[in-house]
Amino acid sequence: MTLFAALGPFFSVEQHAAPTPKPPWRRLSELVDDPAILADRIAHTRAYLGTASGQPAEAIEVRVAASVTHLGLVARIISPALAAVVLEDRVPDLALDHLHWQPVLGGAFPLSLPPIPPAGGDLHRELFDGPLPAIAQAFELSDHILTGNVASAVNGAATALSNADPTLATRAHTVTTDLLALPPLRDAHTPNPFRRRSCCLIYRAAPNHKGPLCGDCVLNESR
Secondary structure, three states: OEEOHHHOOOOOEEEOOOOOOOOOOEEOOHHHHOHHHHHHHHHHHHHHHHHHOOOOHHHOOHHHHHHHHHHHHHHHHHHHHHHHHHHHOEOOOOOHHHOEEOOOOOOOOOEEEOOOOOOEOOHHHHHHOOHHHHHHHHOOOOHHHHHHHHHHHHHHHHHHHHHHOHHHHHHHHHHHHHHHOOOOHHHOEEOOOOEEOOOOOHHHHOHHHOOOOOOOOHHHHOO
8 A cells, every 4th residue: 555645755655564565675674783784875875976966976975975865764754754644643653673665766765664553643752762863873974964864854844745735734834843843853953944053965966066055954054
C-alpha cells in the first residue's frame, strides 16, 4: 500500500507488514550499524554532486557530500511522519530497525513504514528518542550542521505539504512550530521567517564553491 503519494515524492511511502518486506527492500538501520554502508552512500552522493556540477567526485569535499546525505535522509523520514500527523493525527513507528529503504540516488529514495499505530503519539519523542540521534552519531559532522539540517527538513516538509494542499497549511504550521520550539531544534533556527543558524554546505559543491545558497541558509545574512 502506498501512502501520501498525492503530496509529493518525499511524502510518498510504502507500508509493509512485519517483520521484513522482501528484497530489494533493506533495513534503514544498516546505515548506522555498518560504517562501510554509510561511507558508500556518501561516496555515491559525492559522485552524484560531482556529475551534476560538471566536476570529478574528488572535487567535492567529503563533508559536503556527508551533509547532503544526512539532510536527504532526515527529510525523507520526517516528511511522511509529518503527513501522518497532519492528515490523520497518527505518529508512525520510526525505529530504524522497522524502516526499510532502497538506496537509489537522486530525489526521494523508496521508503517503507510498518503499519501506523492508532491515533495519538508524540512526534518529537518518536523522532528524538528514535532515529535522529542514531543517524547523527553516524555522521562525522558538527552538531551545528546536523541540527540545522533537521530543522531545515522540518520546515521544508511543512512548506512542501502546505504547497501541495493549502488546506493543510494551518495544521502543518501548528505541528512544526511546536516541534521547532523544543530542544534541540529551538536553538538551530530563527523563526518568522524561518532561517537556520547553520549551513548545509551544498553551495560548496559548485565549482570554486560559488553555488547558490538555500533560501533558509544563515549565510544569506552575510552575502
